[in-house]
Amino acid sequence: MIDVFKTIGDRPVTQAIAHAMIITAAKIRNYKAPLLSISGGSDSDIMLDMCWRLDPDKKVTYKFVNTGIEYEATKRHIKFLEQKYQIEIEEMRATVPVPLGCKKYGEPFLTKHVSEMISRLQRHNFQWEDEPFEVLYERYPKCKSALRWWCNQHTNPGGKASSMNISKHLLLKEFMIEHPPDFHISPMCCEGAKKRPFRAIEQEQGYDLVCVGIRKFENGIRSQQYKNCFTPGDSHDNYRPIFWFTESDKQIYEKCFNVIHSDCYHVWGMTRTGCAGCPFGSGFEDELELIINNEPKLYNAVTKIFHNSYEYTRRYREYKNSHKTSRNTAKPMTGQISIFDFQEVKN
Ligand code: SF4
Known part of the structure; x- marks a missing residue:
């Protein structure tokens, strides 16, 4: 049985790190076949390091899903991790890689929710009309939820504007x-390149615990789906070893255990990685600059795959900038909220 405190030794770790290590050691001890889903990102690196240290019987299996637009730096890093820890990280191909997914379903634009709503409207041949919900619902009776988004029909308790409406994005309508x-436009590229392969991994027979490097305090919708670090399941349980780590816990862990991240972080200065150049990232222009300087082949690929989405986003941003000042005097759109109720998101 592993003694966590011996592993920590005289390293000055935080309470969150000590707790996570105690729980992780117990999980790895109590499950027969734990599986770690590796991404090559910084959270994943820390999870891997911790689980590897607390796995004296080498029970853990490691898998990495290649979405089809991975940084070369990430692929190199996966090899580096294999050598550093003397483990095998099995590479899985995406069920529908990103380039194919974008061709097949459409390109992602702004956010998952926006892409989903636009995709539904496009499926019904919507003509982008500014009419009341009741009128549009008569014209497009099978498209209720997307029309509610378009017509700003969602409300929060107290009648406050909901982030489920198109008005969340200034002047988008x-x-x-x-x-x-x-x-x-479609969010489906995530389905084929990420969700389906992960589901396939999870459904593989034989694993009784699936671990992922999600943190509660990370930005993004992914972490908001979970309330704590553990979710029991039918075929296997799900565990998030570093769920409660803050940025500061991460930094302390990295220092204590000498965790090395990919060049994306150490050399290029990125703070998070994922699919290269994904248009869902509000900072995709900065990312493209890094990609063209460091991985020109990948730059050519992503500017082709996401060409329409990048152009449409640029036009939207220009439109927003040029219309922002005159918005107070403009005729309000149907269901539009006052500019004073408006909470802009960065896009
Ligand atoms: S994160 Fe972006 S590029 Fe990656 S699968 Fe999802 S939508 Fe596609």
């Missing part, structure tokens, strides 16, 4: 009415 999209 006005922009789309004036410049309807002439390409397919």
Whole structure:
């Protein structure tokens, strides 16, 4: 049986790190076949390091899903991890890699929710009209939830504007009415490149515990799906070893255990990685600059795959900037909220 405190030794770890290590040691001890889903990102690196240290019987299996637009730096890093820890990290191909997914379903634009709503409207041949919900619902009776988004029908308790509405994105409705999209938009690329392969891994027989490097305090929708670090399941349980780590816990852990991240972090200065150049990232322009300087082949690939989405986002941003000042005097769109109720998101 592993003594966590011996592993920690005289390293000055935080309470969150000590707790996570105690629980992780117990999980690895009590499950027969734990599986770690590795991404090559910084959270995943820390999870891997911790689980590897607390796995004296080498029970853990490591897998990495290649979405089809991984940084070369990430692929190199996966090899580095194999050598550093003397483990095998099995590479899984995405069920539908990103380039194919974008061709097949459409390109991601702004956010998952926005892409999903636009995709539904496009499926019903919506004409980007500014009419009341009741009128549009009569014209497009099978498209209720997307029309509710378009017409800003969602409300929060107390009548407050909901982030489920198109009004969450400043002037997006006005922009789309004036410049309807002439390409397919969809969030489905995530489904084929990430969700399905992960589900396939999870459903593989034989694993009784699946671990992922999700943290509660990370940005993004992914961590908001979970309330704590453990979720029991039918075929296997799910565990998030570093769920309660803050940024500061991460830094302390990295220092104490000498965790090395990929060049994306150490050399290029990125603070998080994922699919290269994904248009869901509000900072995709900065990311593209890093990619062109460091991985020109990948730059050519992503600017082709996401060409329409990048262009449409740029046009939307220009539109927003040029119309922001005149918005107070503009005729309000149907279901539009006052600018004073508005909470802009960065996109
Ligand atoms: S994160 Fe972006 S590029 Fe990656 S699978 Fe999802 S939508 Fe596609």
